Amino acid sequence: MPGESDMNEGGPSGRFAPSASPLVHPHGVTERSPATPSGPSFRASAAKALGDAQLRANFRRAMDGLMTKRSAQFPDPGDLQALRDLGTAVRTRSLLRLPELLEQLEASCTRNGIQVHWAETCDQANALILGLLKARGATRLVKGKSMVSEEMHLNAFLESHGIESLESDLGEYIIQLDHETPSHIIMPAIHKNKGQIAQQFSQKIKDAAYTEDVDELTALARKVLRQKFLEADAGLSGVNFAVAETGTLCLVENEGNGRMSTHVPPLHIAVMGLEKVVARLEDVAPLYALLTRSATGQPATTYLNLISGPRAKDEMDGPREIHLVILDNGRSRIYGDPQLQATLRCIRCGACMNHCPVYTRVGGHAYEAVYPGPIGKILTPQIEGVGLRHDLIHGSSLCGACSEVCPVEIPIPDILVRLRREATHADAASAVAGQGTGRTTSEDLAWRAWAAVLKRPRLYRLSAWFATRFRQFIPGGLPLLKAWTLSRTTPLPAPRSLQERIRKEGMPRV
Amino acid sequence: MPPARPSRVYFYGTCLVDLFFPEAGLAGIQLLQRAGVEVVFPEGQTCCGQPAYNCGYFEEARAVARTQIALFPEDLPVILPSGSCAGMMKHHYPDLFRGQPDEAAARAFAARVYELTQFLVDVLDVRLADLGPPVKVTWHSSCHALRDLGLKGQPQALLGQLANVELAPLARERECCGFGGTFSVRHPEISGTMACDKAADALATEASVVLSTDGGCLLNVKGVLEAQTAPMRVQHIAEFLWERTHAR
Ligand code: SF4
Numbered sequence: 193m194p195g196e197s198d199m200n201e202g203g204p205s206g207r208f209a210p211s212a213s214p215l216v217h218p219h220g221v222t223e224r225s226p227a228t229p230s231g232p233s234f235r236a237s238a239a240k241a242l243g244d245a246q247l248r249a250n251f252r253r254a255m256d257g258l259m260t261k262r263s264a265q266f267p268d269p270g271d272l273q274a275l276r277d278l279g280t281a282v283r284t285r286s287l288l289r290l291p292e293l294l295e296q297l298e299a300s301c302t303r304n305g306i307q308v309h310w311a312e313t314c315d316q317a318n319a320l321i322l323g324l325l326k327a328r329g330a331t332r333l334v335k336g337k338s339m340v341s342e343e344m345h346l347n348a349f350l351e352s353h354g355i356e357s358l359e360s361d362l363g364e365y366i367i368q369l370d371h372e373t374p375s376h377i378i379m380p381a382i383h384k385n386k387g388q389i390a391q392q393f394s395q396k397i398k399d400a401a402y403t404e405d406v407d408e409l410t411a412l413a414r415k416v417l418r419q420k421f422l423e424a425d426a427g428l429s430g431v432n433f434a435v436a437e438t439g440t441l442c443l444v445e446n447e448g449n450g451r452m453s454t455h456v457p458p459l460h461i462a463v464m465g466l467e468k469v470v471a472r473l474e475d476v477a478p479l480y481a482l483l484t485r486s487a488t489g490q491p492a493t494t495y496l497n498l499i500s501g502p503r504a505k506d507e508m509d510g511p512r513e514i515h516l517v518i519l520d521n522g523r524s525r526i527y528g529d530p531q532l533q534a535t536l537r538c539i540r541c542g543a544c545m546n547h548c549p550v551y552t553r554v555g556g557h558a559y560e561a562v563y564p565g566p567i568g569k570i571l572t573p574q575i576e577g578v579g580l581r582h583d584l585i586h587g588s589s590l591c592g593a594c595s596e597v598c599p600v601e602i603p604i605p606d607i608l609v610r611l612r613r614e615a616t617h618a619d620a621a622s623a624v625a626g627q628g629t630g631r632t633t634s635e636d637l638a639w640r641a642w643a644a645v646l647k648r649p650r651l652y653r654l655s656a657w658f659a660t661r662f663r664q665f666i667p668g669g670l671p672l673l674k675a676w677t678l679s680r681t682t683p684l685p686a687p688r689s690l691q692e693r694i695r696k697e698g699m700p701r702v
Numbered sequence: 703m704p705p706a707r708p709s710r711v712y713f714y715g716t717c718l719v720d721l722f723f724p725e726a727g728l729a730g731i732q733l734l735q736r737a738g739v740e741v742v743f744p745e746g747q748t749c750c751g752q753p754a755y756n757c758g759y760f761e762e763a764r765a766v767a768r769t770q771i772a773l774f775p776e777d778l779p780v781i782l783p784s785g786s787c788a789g790m791m792k793h794h795y796p797d798l799f800r801g802q803p804d805e806a807a808a809r810a811f812a813a814r815v816y817e818l819t820q821f822l823v824d825v826l827d828v829r830l831a832d833l834g835p836p837v838k839v840t841w842h843s844s845c846h847a848l849r850d851l852g853l854k855g856q857p858q859a860l861l862g863q864l865a866n867v868e869l870a871p872l873a874r875e876r877e878c879c880g881f882g883g884t885f886s887v888r889h890p891e892i893s894g895t896m897a898c899d900k901a902a903d904a905l906a907t908e909a910s911v912v913l914s915t916d917g918g919c920l921l922n923v924k925g926v927l928e929a930q931t932a933p934m935r936v937q938h939i940a941e942f943l944w945e946r947t948h949a950r
Contacts, residue, residue, distance in 0.1 A: 238889065242891050248895075549880070550892055586885065586888045587889050588885065589878050589881065589883075589885045589886075589893065590883075590885070591849070592846075593845070593849075593876070613758030643761075647769045649746035652749075656720065676890065677925075677929075678890045679897060679898055679925075680925025681924075681925050681929050686721065686722055686723070686725075689720045690715045690728065691720055693724055699743060700731055702735045702736045702948070
């Protein structure tokens with residue numbers, strides 16, 4: 193359904209809209225603010241999104257729906273915690289053995305007839321895929337939802353090489369028609385409302401009459417997509433979990449487009465981040481249970497595809513070839529750090545964004561990143577460099593709502609603090625990209641001055657004395673105060689500090 | 703595990719209470735004293751170090767934290783009228799001091815830290831008798847009190863003991879008010895929107911006062927309420943509890 197999508201990082205595609213009627217997300221559209229010459233600015237884009245009251249109200253409604261549906265799936269806090277413990281353990285254990293499991297995965301896949309390719313960078317992955325398509329004369333690719341392919345900007349790349357790359361997940365299809373990026377990792381078109389989609393379809397789909405009827409809109413898209421599935425030379429999908437022991441690629445979805453993309457065309461290319469591997473098939477069960485419940489509040493998705501090889505000789509259907517592209521793109525660097533490694537536990541359920549008070553208000557496009565929301569705030573800077581995305585790592589109140597719901601208990605606020613440190617300090621032995629590049633002399637001096645006062649109680653006392661004596665005269669023009677007073681009055685210190693009162697009046701007695 | 707009921711405790715004022723809510727500090731001390739506990743308030747208190755820590759300036763945070771830990775040498779509970787600062791000391795000091803020569807001391811200190819309402823309920827099991835007129839209040843849980851410290855309804859339990867106090871819960875009680883320390887000035891648009899939403903939520907309860915255990919949240923919400931000249935006050939829970947339960 194529009195506005196939703198595959199849980200494919202893959203994600204389960206489909207029928208999980210936050211509201212009863214999936215097309216009814218009367219959201220305003222976030223226009224992406226143009227990237228400034230100095231790079232993306234979360235603050236500027238967020239401020240713009242905040243100016244759109246409709247957008248805010250609608251995101252709020254959608255996220256409220258998702259939060260309610262999720263909590264309905266976890267009525268018992270004890271059961272939820274037990275499942276999270278299990279999910280966390282599975283992901284942690286898988287990561288501990290990552291190199292070994294990846295080798296095993298390659299061997300198992302190869303045994304099953306799935307050809308495995310390794311790509312260190314997005315450019316390599318794109319080139320690899322282009323090579324596979326060209327070698328087979330393929331010009332039409334149909335895609336299931338894949339966030340890794342978004343990370344690679346695969347569509348634009350293929351199109352620049354004359355290959356049609358069509359999104360078949362309804363949400364992705366909708367945003368592709370408008371050349372937009374996903375505003376949510378599970379529900380890429382969540383920022384659009386029914387009316388906008390109706391407009392868009394009537395203008396951009398040939399012979400489509402204007403309708404706001406959800407079923408008719410869905411049928412319109414289905415008609416286009418059906419034809420495309422049949423004509424496609426190749427299909428591409430993400431992977432939610434890859435099982436090392438059996439060489440199975442798991443694809444979680446709701447619309448059936450994942451199955452069509454991976455089944456109908458003669459060639460299936462799957463792309464995955466290298467962290468997606470688990471040891472055994474049993475490991476998938478708790479992760480799947482957590483994924484569908486956390487993402488869309490579904491106990492199960494309509495489809496769970498377990499792909500374990502191309503069409504066999506005596507089989508009537510299925511692709512003739514399957515290729516698995518395993519992408520690094522900075523992940524092995526993240527893997528090398530014991531604390532940051534937790535980032536790779538992520539199963540891309542999107543619960544952290546659904547529960548984030550910042551995401552709820554600004555929407556996904558404001559982040560100017562492939563992965564928005566809390567997970568994006570820790571993942572994007574680690575991939576792109578901490579200095580470059582300094583505004584992103586500070587764009588959090590560290591409230592912890594994300595880690596509270598994260599099914600694999602990623603300590604997102606702790607990692608944000610760590611990244612803030614990395615961004616401003618080049619001294620540590622860590623391998624975080626862009627370490628130290630977010631440092632500014634003024635901030636540096638400010639913290640030094642802060643410490644110089646606060647580690648000397650006498651100086652602090654003197655400052656407190658001034659602050660309380662001259663409390664009415666705090667200059668409003670101070671830059672920090674200016675920011676604070678955008679929506680608040682100037683904070684007024686008390687006439688006398690607690691310490692001064694205790695010193696002068698003695699300890700209170702009851 | 704809660705310790706046996708101690709006869710003496712330390713009180714750590716925190717910088718925000720020191721400068722903005724001294725009455726809350728005095729009230730906290732008196733609530734403890736009335737429960738039969740001697741309160742020691744060491745001189746030399748400044749700040750727990752959280753602002754620098756949250757911004758990644760660990761050395762600066764440690765330098766300050768060290769001077770503070772040194773003020774509490776005796777093996778007594780350390781009580782703070784703040785969920786956020788208590789969370790910093792209890793849960794982030796061990797992290798901040800990891801690998802440092804004084805890590806063990808920091809950990810031992812962290813283990814003695816309590817937020818005030820937590821201590822009043824879990825350790826002292828206080829009983830309050832309400833002497834005030836009927837009033838309707840609402841409660842804002844600070845995120846760090848909830849999630850760093852794991853407060854589980856202790857403030858509400860105390861308010862529940864007050865016969866004339868009606869507690870009208872916020873619609874989004876677990877949602878952040880948007881303070882977040884430097885977040886409030888680095889991203890003032892987002893932070894301000896969150897603060898305005900919180901104030902609107904509070905106003906919708908028609909309570910006359912919004913209570914919290916954290917000075918940061920209180921300043922934040924107060925700033926918005928004042929800017930909108932809204933008919934609602936903010937007050938630290940310690941001050942509120944003391945005001946209503948002591949005979950003048
Ligand atoms: S960080 Fe956690 S909550 Fe967010 S998408 Fe990943 S698994 Fe889901």
